[in-house]
Amino acid sequence: MANKKQSIVDERLWRKIISPREARGEVKFMEPMRSHTYLQIGGTADVFACPQDTVSLENILAALNEERIPFVTVGGGTNILVKDGGVYGVVISLKNFRCGDIAKEEKDMVMFFAESGVPLQKLVSFSKEHGYSGIEGLVGIPGFVGGAIAGNAGAFGYSIKDSLVSVKMINPDKGIYEMSASELGLEYRASKIPEDTVILSANMRLRKDVKEDVVKRIDSFLKQKRETQPLLEISAGCVFKNPEGTSAGRLIDEAGCKGMRIGDVEVSRVHANFFINKGDAKASDFLKLMDEVKKKVMDMFGVELEPEIRIMGRNVNG
Ligand SMILES: Cc1cc2nc3c(=O)[nH]c(=O)nc-3n(C[C@H](O)[C@H](O)[C@H](O)COP(=O)(O)OP(=O)(O)OC[C@H]3O[C@@H](n4cnc5c(N)ncnc54)[C@H](O)[C@@H]3O)c2cc1C
Structure with a gap:
C-alpha cells in the first residue's frame, strides 16, 4: 500500500507564515519524536518548535490558526506514545518555559509560581529542601509542571490538583487567560483542558511544615516507587488507568501478562502496568500489546x- 504520509507544513511554508512575526526559539523540521519521548518511539513531526517566550508562542499559535495547521503540545514527553507515522503538523515543546519562584509568602504557606516547562522534580526537591508540604507523593514522577497539570499527575493519594490554585493558558481563539484550579475539571489522571489549549504557568499553594516530616514522607514514597516500578527502564509510566477500586497492574499481572512481548515491547516483570521498550520498539507493536493485554x-x-498514556500521531499509512 502506498505511504500516504505527507507533511502539512515544511520549512518553506513555516518561514513564510512565521517570518512576518516575532518568534524566537529553536525550530526543527521532520524531527524524530523518538528523541523527545521517554519511550523513544515515534515517527517524525513535520515541525518541532520550542518557543522561547510567551510572545513567540502566541505568534506561532496565531499563524497556525490562520493557516489551519494542527498542533499538539508536549512537555517532558514522559507520558506519550507517538505513532510510527509521526505527527502531521506542529509539535510545540514548552521546554523553554522554565521560570519558577516563590510568588508570595505567608505565615503558614507559600504561593509558588511555576512556568509549564519547570521539571516537576525541581518543585519536589524545592519543597523537600524548605519543608513545604502538599506534593510529597509526586516524588519520582518525571516530566514538567504543564504535563502534570494536563493529566493531573499523582501517586500515593496525592495529585497536583490538591496544591494547584490557578493556571494561565493560551488558546488560539481566546488568547491568554487564567482559570482557577477548580474550573479545570481535574480528576484522576484527567482534565477538561481542551487539546488546542497550552498551559503556560501555574500558581501552587504549599503548606509550611516540619522539614523532617516532609523529608521523611518524600524519601519513603521514593523508596516505595523504586522498589515497585522499573524506573531505570525505558517506559512511559503506567499504560492504563486504574479501574474504580482496583489496580490495573494487579489485573494485568493476574491475567498472566507479565513478560508478554510483541516486537521490542514487553510487559514489565516488575510492574505489569509498565510496558518497556527493550530496544527498537515500534508504536504499532506497543498498541498491539495494549490490545492483547486489554483483551x-x-x-x-x-x-x-x-489508556493512561496519551497516544498521538498517525499510523505509517496515514
Ligand atoms: C518511570 C515513570 C514513572 C511515572 N510515574 C507516574 C506516577 O506515579 N504518577 C503519574 O501520574 N504519572 C506518572 N508517570 C507519567 C508521567 O510522568 C506524568 O504523567 C507526567 O506528569 C507527564 O508530564 P510531561 O511533561 O512529560 O507530559 P507529556 O508526556 O509531554 O504530555 C502528556 C500530556 O500532557 C499534554 N501537555 C503537556 N504539556 C502541556 C502543556 N504545557 N499544555 C497543555 N498540554 C500539555 C500533552 O499534550 C499530553 O497530552 C510516570 C512516567 C514514567 C516514565
Whole structure:
C-alpha cells in the first residue's frame, strides 16, 4: 500500500507564515519524536518548535490558526506514545518555559509560581529542601509542571490538583487567560483542558511544615516507587488507568501478562502496568500489546482498561 504520509507544513511554508512575526526559539523540521519521548518511539513531526517566550508562542499559535495547521503540545514527553507515522503538523515543546519562584509568602504557606516547562522534580526537591508540604507523593514522577497539570499527575493519594490554585493558558481563539484550579475539571489522571489549549504557568499553594516530616514522607514514597516500578527502564509510566477500586497492574499481572512481548515491547516483570521498550520498539507493536493485554483482562475479569498514556500521531499509512 502506498505511504500516504505527507507533511502539512515544511520549512518553506513555516518561514513564510512565521517570518512576518516575532518568534524566537529553536525550530526543527521532520524531527524524530523518538528523541523527545521517554519511550523513544515515534515517527517524525513535520515541525518541532520550542518557543522561547510567551510572545513567540502566541505568534506561532496565531499563524497556525490562520493557516489551519494542527498542533499538539508536549512537555517532558514522559507520558506519550507517538505513532510510527509521526505527527502531521506542529509539535510545540514548552521546554523553554522554565521560570519558577516563590510568588508570595505567608505565615503558614507559600504561593509558588511555576512556568509549564519547570521539571516537576525541581518543585519536589524545592519543597523537600524548605519543608513545604502538599506534593510529597509526586516524588519520582518525571516530566514538567504543564504535563502534570494536563493529566493531573499523582501517586500515593496525592495529585497536583490538591496544591494547584490557578493556571494561565493560551488558546488560539481566546488568547491568554487564567482559570482557577477548580474550573479545570481535574480528576484522576484527567482534565477538561481542551487539546488546542497550552498551559503556560501555574500558581501552587504549599503548606509550611516540619522539614523532617516532609523529608521523611518524600524519601519513603521514593523508596516505595523504586522498589515497585522499573524506573531505570525505558517506559512511559503506567499504560492504563486504574479501574474504580482496583489496580490495573494487579489485573494485568493476574491475567498472566507479565513478560508478554510483541516486537521490542514487553510487559514489565516488575510492574505489569509498565510496558518497556527493550530496544527498537515500534508504536504499532506497543498498541498491539495494549490490545492483547486489554483483551486478556476483559476475558478474565470483565473489566475494560482505559489508556493512561496519551497516544498521538498517525499510523505509517496515514
Ligand atoms: C518511570 C515513570 C514513572 C511515572 N510515574 C507516574 C506516577 O506515579 N504518577 C503519574 O501520574 N504519572 C506518572 N508517570 C507519567 C508521567 O510522568 C506524568 O504523567 C507526567 O506528569 C507527564 O508530564 P510531561 O511533561 O512529560 O507530559 P507529556 O508526556 O509531554 O504530555 C502528556 C500530556 O500532557 C499534554 N501537555 C503537556 N504539556 C502541556 C502543556 N504545557 N499544555 C497543555 N498540554 C500539555 C500533552 O499534550 C499530553 O497530552 C510516570 C512516567 C514514567 C516514565
